[in-house]
Amino acid sequence: MLICFLTLVALIPTSSSINPGVKVRLTEKGLEYGRVLGMAALQQKLKSIKIPDFSGKTRVSPIGKVEYSFSNIQIVNVGLPQSSVTLVPGTGVGMRITNAVINLNGNWRVKFLRWIRKSGSFSLNVNGLTISTSTGIKSDAMGRPEVSSVNCAASVGSARVKFHGGDSWLYNLFSQSIDKALRKEMEKKICPLVSKAVSDLNPELKTLNVVAKVDKHAEIEYSLVSSPTISKPAIELNLKGEFYNIGNHQEPPFTAAAFSLPQQNNKMLYIGISAFTANSAAFVYNRAGLLTLYITDDMIPKSSPVRLSTRTFGVFIPEIAKRFPGLMMKLLVKAEKNPITTFEPNNMTIQATAAVTAYAIQPNGTLSPLFVLHLDTSVTANMVVSGMKLVGKVGLNKMSVTLGTSYVGQFQVRLLDNILQLLMKTVVIPIVNVQLAKGYPLPALGKMSLQNTQLQVLKDFMMIGTDVQFKI
Structure with missing residues (x-):
């Protein structure tokens, strides 16, 4: 009676053929x-x-x-x-x-x-x-x-x-x-x-965060997509694990792939989070227009020898210095498609493609377009559990640049590699990491806390193994 372990479960028997984005296993x-x-x-x-x-x-x-x-x-x-x-x-x-x-x-x-x-x-x-x-x-x-x-x-x-x-x-x-x-x-x-x-x-069970708010733009749905699987060693739950725009639940143009948790039992609870969940987050934030960033010179560390000006870029593209002398510049970085997260053993990677449009800022504030570049970037992500949230930090792995459109004549794009990498490392990635540090809520119930938590990155998903404590 008093089956209090159900407060570890957060389960809703339903029927569906949808693959889960998140799996939860309660062990013996x-x-x-x-x-x-x-x-x-x-x-x-x-x-x-x-x-x-x-x-x-x-x-x-x-x-x-x-x-x-x-x-x-x-x-x-x-x-x-x-x-x-x-x-x-x-x-x-x-x-x-x-x-x-x-x-x-x-x-x-x-x-x-x-x-x-x-x-x-x-x-x-x-x-x-x-x-x-x-x-x-x-x-x-x-x-x-x-x-x-x-x-x-x-x-x-x-x-x-x-x-x-x-x-x-x-x-x-x-x-x-x-x-x-x-x-x-x-x-x-x-x-x-x-x-x-x-x-x-x-x-107590009604405290389950079936829909967990992330921020003013996004929420995560943790409802079950199938009835719990009950076997002798464990109870396994298949949760939707999908990000949505608040007030506008639109399905992404991709579906969750099937995955299975390994048979481990030294922790009370295992939570598997698939690439689908991460990719649904990218879809949601892209739809909300949050994968767009203007970079201005005041965002670059004062100690940097590189400034966002036509003088700096004119060293590599003389036509810029000739046509727009002594002007400050602004860069618009905008995702061209949804970033894609992949999980391989001990490695979480995010591939992102963006268009970078450079502008010269005229004295009257109008913007004169200079060029458009296409960036293909790969970042490595490290995730940890903090409280009842999953928080992360990314670092630049590699980046390639191609020229899209030039309004200042032809130039060698590779000459801008060092500048663009510096901007990625000192401006773009720190902004991304501020967001990731805010964390994303895990499925939780009542006064639940996680203890002795371990996180593994496996093929197609990451797995959190943890003990659980409840304040009664």
Whole structure:
């Protein structure tokens, strides 16, 4: 019951043939952590059981008919020494608790021989309590997980009552006659409590960031694209893992390729993020016009010997110095198509193609076009997990330049290689890294934090292996 490990899962059973952009696997280690959390929570829930006042009649030899009542029944101790959580392949999740112990105190009152009335306190020891339950999972109207108790069975091995006060030695003679009534009352109370404990998880599950806002331009959708795969060693979830423009969900002109997580189990949780997710981000930011940048001289470090002026560029292209002497320049860098991210073992690379248009800034502020270059660049990305976000940093790997259009006559493009590389390293890449350092939210639930995190870059995806901690 209290299958608290579901708070590690963030799952929504749905049906679709779409390949996931993100995969999540909960291992046996994670399941065990969930069991420990579940037992602590269940212990508190069991202590909250309210046993109503109840009364009855029984016949005890040689006294005859005895009328009894019990009131103010309080649970004072709960022991759950043995428990287990199991995955039923293709079905769901089950939990079993055995040899549980519950101790209660309360008040008693009896009437017998028509006129004798006595009262006092009692203690009740419930031993050999066994609880078996299974939990079902479905999606709510918003596409978030919703859990419910599918079935439950509870049995009490023994319920031994002992009376205190008055002639309690006499009343203990017929205590066995009411043990059965108390045992049945406990059994009736436990399964409704289990059902409520499971349903109490739903507010927590609704904290799942099915749609996680990245910034004012983009968000990531983490809904499931298929039902969870339940096997003996793990639960695996297939999440959409796709970036969208906020308020305008348009699918990119490419789809996610299938990928599989390796069979590792030394961490509680594994998260696989495919190239599709990264490429959908590039598509979104390009649509939002954010892969466009104006570079001006004030963006270049003051210590740089290269200035963005017709004097500097005139050294390599004399026609510029001749026709536009002593003017400052401006460069427009604009992506010509969506950057493409690829994952190879231990290597994440981004290929980007951009057009660079150079302008001379006239004294009246108008721009005179000088030339258009085409840049093919390759950058290497390093990603790390920080808190509940994936953050990155890129560095220039290589770059090639070709001439598109010249308004100042023909010139040797290779003469500008060093200047363009300097601008990439000192202006463009630092701006990109500022954005990457803001991070991108991982699928998360409630007060969840990641511990002992490791990140691997594999073929076609990166994988985060992590332990998980929840603040209860």
